[in-house]
Every structure is written in C-alpha cells, then in structure tokens.
Amino acid sequence: MIGVAILGSTGSIGDSTLDVLARHADRFRVVALAAHSSTAKLLAQCERFMPDYACLVEPSAAAELERALRARGSATRVLVGAAGLNEIATLSAAPYVMAGIVGAAGLESAFAAARAGKRLMIANKEPLVMAGELLIAEARAAGATLLPIDSEHNAIFQCLPRESETGRNPPGVRRILLTASGGPFIDWSRERLAKVTPAEACAHPKWVMGRKISVDSATLMNKGLEVIEARRLFGLAPEQVEVVVHRQSLVHSLVEYVDGSMLAQLGSPDMRTPIAHALGWPERLESGVQSLDLAAAGTLQFEPPDTDRFPCLALAQQAGRAGGLAPTVLNAANEVAVAAFLEGRLNFCGIPAVIESVLAAASTGSATDLGSILAADADARARAALEVRAR
Numbered sequence: 001m002i003g004v005a006i007l008g009s010t011g012s013i014g015d016s017t018l019d020v021l022a023r024h025a026d027r028f029r030v031v032a033l034a035a036h037s038s039t040a041k042l043l044a045q046c047e048r049f050m051p052d053y054a055c056l057v058e059p060s061a062a063a064e065l066e067r068a069l070r071a072r073g074s075a076t077r078v079l080v081g082a083a084g085l086n087e088i089a090t091l092s093a094a095p096y097v098m099a100g101i102v103g104a105a106g107l108e109s110a111f112a113a114a115r116a117g118k119r120l121m122i123a124n125k126e127p128l129v130m131a132g133e134l135l136i137a138e139a140r141a142a143g144a145t146l147l148p149i150d151s152e153h154n155a156i157f158q159c160l161p162r163e164s165e166t167g168r169n170p171p172g173v174r175r176i177l178l179t180a181s182g183g184p185f186i187d188w189s190r191e192r193l194a195k196v197t198p199a200e201a202c203a204h205p206k207w208v209m210g211r212k213i214s215v216d217s218a219t220l221m222n223k224g225l226e227v228i229e230a231r232r233l234f235g236l237a238p239e240q241v242e243v244v245v246h247r248q249s250l251v252h253s254l255v256e257y258v259d260g261s262m263l264a265q266l267g268s269p270d271m272r273t274p275i276a277h278a279l280g281w282p283e284r285l286e287s288g289v290q291s292l293d294l295a296a297a298g299t300l301q302f303e304p305p306d307t308d309r310f311p312c313l314a315l316a317q318q319a320g321r322a323g324g325l326a327p328t329v330l331n332a333a334n335e336v337a338v339a340a341f342l343e344g345r346l347n348f349c350g351i352p353a354v355i356e357s358v359l360a361a362a363s364t365g366s367a368t369d370l371g372s373i374l375a376a377d378a379d380a381r382a383r384a385a386l387e388v389r390a391r
C-alpha cells in the first residue's frame with residue numbers, strides 16, 4: 001500500500017484526488033488530509049477515508065474539527081497551522097504528496113515535501129512560478145519526483161520523451177504549445193469586459209474550479225502563469241513556449257519536435273486524468289473519466305490569443321522573460337487584485353492595471369532563496385493593496 005497525503009483536500013483537486021484514490025483502495029491509503037478552514041467537509045472526508053492525520057490551517061476551525069472527531073471516537077490526529085501542513089508534507093508514512101493548496105499559501109509545504117524526497121504531484125502553480133528553479137534544485141538534491149497535475153503541463157509531460165529530466169531542456173523538442181480555453185469572455189468587447197461581475201467570471205464553460213483560478217482563467221492570467229510554470233518545469237527558453245486558444249478544451253497541450261512531428265494529449269476535460277496519471281506513473285490507472293467521443297466533439301478549433309483585450313497574458317510573459325523575482329511580484333499583485341475584484345472593490349479591467357503598476361515599481365532581484373522570494377511577495381502584496389485603494 002502506498003500512503004498519500006493531500007494538501008488542499010477540500011478543494012476541487014482534493015475532491016478529484018479522493019475520487020481516484022477511492023477507486024484503488026487496494027493500492028493506496030489516505031494517510032493525511034489538510035485544508036484551510038472547511039471543517040465540515042474535512043470532517044466528512046475523515047469519516048470516509050480514516051486518515052492518520054487531518055490538518056486545518058485556521059486554528060479555530062482545527063479546534064472545532066478536533067472536538068467533532070473526538071465526539072465520534074475517531075483515531076485521526078488533528079494538526080494545525082502552517083506547521084501542521086509542513087508536518088503532513090513530510091510524513092514518512094506518505095511517500096506521495098498531492099500539493100493542491102491555491103495561492104502562495106501552498107509554497108512552504110511544497111518545499112517541505114520536495115526536501116523530504118516525496119513523489120510531489122504539483123497541482124498549484126505558485127511553487128513553480130515563484131520559486132521554480134529552487135524547488136527543482138531541492139527536489140533533485142533530495143531525490144524527489146515532481147509530477148505536474150495542471151492539465152496542460154501533465155499533457156506536455158505525457159508527450160515529452162521518457163528520458164526528459166525536470167528543469168532540463170528536453171532533447172529534440174522545438175517548442176511546446178499550451179492550449180487555452182479562452183475563458184468565458186473570449187468574444188467580449190473591451191466595453192463589456194469593463195462590466196464583468198464576479199459571478200460571471202466564476203462560471204467557467206469547461207472546467208469546474210475554485211473562484212480564484214476561475215478569475216485567472218477569465219483574465220488569461222492563468223495561462224500566463226502556466227507559461228512561466230512550463231518554462232521552469234521543462235527547462236524551456238521563452239521562445240519555445242507558445243499559447244494557442246482552443247475553445248473545446250479537448251487537446252490539453254502539444255509538443256513539437258525538431259523533425260516537425262507534433263504530439264498532443266487529448267481527453268475529456270476532467271482533472272481525474274492528470275491525477276490518475278501522476279498517481280500511477282509510469283503505469284496507467286483507471287480514473288473514472290468518460291471516454292472522449294471525437295465524432296461527437298466534431299470540430300477542434302485553434303486561434304491566437306488576443307493580448308490587447310487580455311493584457312494579463314502579456315504581463316505574465318514579460319515577467320517570465322525578466323525572470324528573478326518578477327514572477328513572484330506578478331503572482332502576488334494578481335492574487336491581491338483578484339481578491340479585490342471578487343469582493344467588488346476593483347473592476348475586471350483593473351486587475352491587469354494593478355499588476356502592471358506593481359510590476360513597474362517593484363525592484364527586480366534574483367530569486368536565490370525562499371526568504372528573498374517571500375519578502376518580494378509581501379512587498380508586492382502591500383504595493384498592490386495601495387494600488388487597489390487608489391482606484
């Protein structure tokens with residue numbers, strides 16, 4: 001039995017991971033579950049999967065979970081806070097760790113898992129965007145295996161030569177193409193985009209996701225972060241990563257080789273595919289995902305992205321080329337701007353405007369250690385909050 005820990009078990013990645021694990025109860029055991037503050041949902045997961053440990057970052061939520069589990073006679077031990085997350089990421093009973101905590105909050109626990117030599121299945125973008133080179137170096141030193149869960153990166157991983165090494169330019173590859181659904185506003189005019197509401201931005205046509213990533217998908221920042229993530233993960237030059245809009249979300253990304261061959265990974269848009277791939281790799285596991293009916297799908301369309309209407313993509317590409325701390329600054333400013341948009345304090349077109357100002361004002365050092373990355377993150381958040389207030 002292989003022990004699995006899930007960081008972010010109450011989010012959509014956590015749900016999908018538990019769904020796949022439940023199909024293979026003879027092969028995997030859920031050792032630990034961690035979430036931010038969803039007590040009721042984590043309690044239900046604990047009752048079903050009976051993990052050794054459960055962690056909530058929010059102390060009062062953790063206390064409530066502790067009371068509820070004790071009242072039910074559960075043997076699950078409750079951990080709390082960032083220290084609890086790190087403990088769960090490094091448990092010797094769980095050699096597989098799913099990192100699915102959204103935002104910069106998932107950074108330290110992902111590093112802890114890498115340093116502990118885990119099979120680290122990365123579903124959150126921030127560790128790779130903010131600290132990709134460091135994370136890959138630490139994972140390599142500790143003998144950890146990094147496997148991408150983000151559907152595009154998992155698709156590319158599947159299309160790359162088997163001998164590729166994380167963070168090193170893969171042999172024979174000319175470029176990769178990241179597909180983008182285009183989000184719910186792909187055909188909207190600039191005027192209409194200015195009036196987008198949070199509810200509209202959170203209703204993604206193809207993927208069911210959390211609110212933050214839904215907004216990122218609508219602004220195309222999600223694709224911009226994925227460009228940075230892909231460059232880090234696969235050791236690619238800026239000109240080797242392109243974005244193509246593909247509305248059907250059936251081709252999850254492509255790799256072009258120097259001989260002109262293009263390999264693509266296709267499938268129903270369901271995160272259980274990349275999750276099952278990473279859990280089983282190099283074997284294949286049943287995931288519960290429906291077969292893709294290509295004849296029913298009919299047409300696959302591809303078109304270039306419009307960075308005039310969706311400037312977040314261009315800002316991310318610019319920050320990715322600048323390198324160093326710029327991707328950290330971009331990510332932090334985006335998190336603050338998206339939160340403000342979701343709370344009705346910033347309009348949709350204010351998101352790229354805030355990010356652009358913060359990027360322009362931030363000092364760009366190199367990302368040599370986690371301390372300097374976290375300091376740049378905090379500084380960019382403070383600047384972004386001021387920018388939001390000034391609008």
Ligand code: MG
Nearest residue numbers: 150151152226
């Ligand atoms: Mg993705």
